[in-house]
Amino acid sequence: MRGVILTSMLLAGCSSWPEAGRGGLAERYPEALFPIEAGHEVGVGHALRLDIEQGARHLDVLVINGAQLCFPAAVAEAQLREARLWRELDGGLLGDCANDLQVQRERLGALERSLTAVLAEGRCRLPEQRPARRADTGEQDLAALQALLNADNQFAFGSAEVNPKYAARLTRAALALHDRPEVTLEIVGHADPIGDDAAVEGLAQRRAEAVVRHLVALGLPSTRLHWSARGASQPLVPGEAPEVRLVNRRVAITLLDHRSPPAP
Numbered sequence: 001m002r003g004v005i006l007t008s009m010l011l012a013g014c015s016s017w018p019e020a021g022r023g024g025l026a027e028r029y030p031e032a033l034f035p036i037e038a039g040h041e042v043g044v045g046h047a048l049r050l051d052i053e054q055g056a057r058h059l060d061v062l063v064i065n066g067a068q069l070c071f072p073a074a075v076a077e078a079q080l081r082e083a084r085l086w087r088e089l090d091g092g093l094l095g096d097c098a099n100d101l102q103v104q105r106e107r108l109g110a111l112e113r114s115l116t117a118v119l120a121e122g123r124c125r126l127p128e129q130r131p132a133r134r135a136d137t138g139e140q141d142l143a144a145l146q147a148l149l150n151a152d153n154q155f156a157f158g159s160a161e162v163n164p165k166y167a168a169r170l171t172r173a174a175l176a177l178h179d180r181p182e183v184t185l186e187i188v189g190h191a192d193p194i195g196d197d198a199a200v201e202g203l204a205q206r207r208a209e210a211v212v213r214h215l216v217a218l219g220l221p222s223t224r225l226h227w228s229a230r231g232a233s234q235p236l237v238p239g240e241a242p243e244v245r246l247v248n249r250r251v252a253i254t255l256l257d258h259r260s261p262p263a264p
Contacts, residue, residue, distance in 0.1 A: 044094055044098075045089065045092075045094060048089055048094060048097050048098060048101065049089060049164070050161070050162075050164060050167070051101055052082070052085050052086065052089065052097075052101065053164060053167060053168075054167070054214070054217060055082065055085075055101070055104050055105065055108060056082055057167070057171040057174075057217070057218055058108050058112075058217055058218065059075070059078050059079070059082065059108060060171065060175070061174070061175070061178075061218050061219040062075070062108065062111055062112060062115060063075060064175060064178065065115060065119075065178075065219065066115060066119065066124065067111055067112075067115050069124065070114075070115055070118055070119070070124035071111060071114060071115065074107070074111050074114075075111075077107070078104065078107060078108060078111065081100060081103070081104050081107070082104065084100060085097055085100055085101060085104065088100065141176075141180075142180075142183065142255050142257055145173055145176055145177065145180075145183075145255055146253065146254065146255045148169050148172060148173045149169065149170070149173050149185075149253040149255070150252060150253055151166075151169055152165045152166045152169060153166050153169075153250045153251050153252075153253075154166075154246055154247060154249050154250050155207055155249040155250065155251075156249075157192075157194075157245075157249070158203070160203060160206035160207045160209070160210045161210065162210050162211060162214055167214060170211065170214050170215060170218070171218060174215055174218035174219065174220055175218075177220060177224075178219060178220075180257075181224075182257060183224070183255050183256065183257055184224045184225070184226065184255075184256050185215070185220075185224060185225050185226065185253055185254070185255060185256075186226050186227075186228075186253065186254040186255075186256065187208050187211055187212060187225060187226065187227040187228075187251055187252075187253050188208060188227070188228055188229065188230055188251065188252045188253075188254075189203075189204035189205055189206070189207035189208030189209075189211075189227070189228070189229040189230070189251050190204050190207070190229075190230055190231070190232070190234060190235070190236070190248060190249065190250050190251065190252065191203045191204040191207070191231055191232050191248070191249055192232060192235075192245035192246075192248045192249050193232035193235075193240075193245075194245070197231065200231045200232050201229055201231040202229075204229035204230060204231045204232075205228075205229035207229075207249075207250075207251055208227040208228065208229055208251055209227065211227075211251050211253075212225050212227050232248070235248040236248055236250065236252075
């Protein structure tokens with residue numbers, strides 16, 4: 001009899017579930033287990049990989065801005081440390097990798113501050129800038145940049161983490177945008193409709209902010225970036241299928257060219 005009562009209690013306890021978006025096992029959608037593509041790694045190793053990639057892009061920007069000319073030894077040291085980080089990650093030495101990653105962040109920050117100082121004081125002079133682009137190619141360049149910024153821009157279910165493929169595209173675009181100071185970016189975060197309105201809106205906002213942080217880390221001033229969120233109110237594709245919801249978990253970026261029109 002005691003076993004029958006215990007079984008009845010267990011069954012009764014499992015007879016109701018939180019509605020979608022309210023937590024619990026109702027949130028275990030298949031796409032949550034496979035964030036962007038099958039086999040995509042998660043956990044500490046994945047987080048370290050993203051941080052190493054972001055540091056690599058930071059170093060790329062510093063080199064473009066003259067760090068290799070002004071501080072060649074510091075750049076060489078950072079490149080060697082970056083190679084060691086990849087070896088530690090691939091070898092499963094996650095603790096060592098995390099420690100060295102912290103050192104790399106601090107050294108890159110110090111290098112950026114030193115570079116800014118010597119350039120401002122004229123103690124290190126860079127070569128003359130290359131000629132400006134021809135005006136008739138400007139619109140084509142802008143369209144290509146906008147296409148780059150809106151490709152592979154999806155997010156995993158419930159996540160505001162920029163996926164590695166999109167991070168690489170942001171890096172390429174940021175490098176090009178350094179030569180286009182007249183261009184500003186309108187960044188709008190979107191989400192699928194799973195969850196209550198406040199949670200969906202908040203997730204869309206965090207996605208936009210994640211992209212902004214990434215671009216700022218790559219050297220774009222925040223004054224050129226304007227961001228907002230639309231929640232699930234403006235889906236790119238209507239529908240509720242998993243693949244449709246993946247497409248709608250995104251950021252949309254529009255480039256605005258603020259050059260003055262040519263004189264008549």
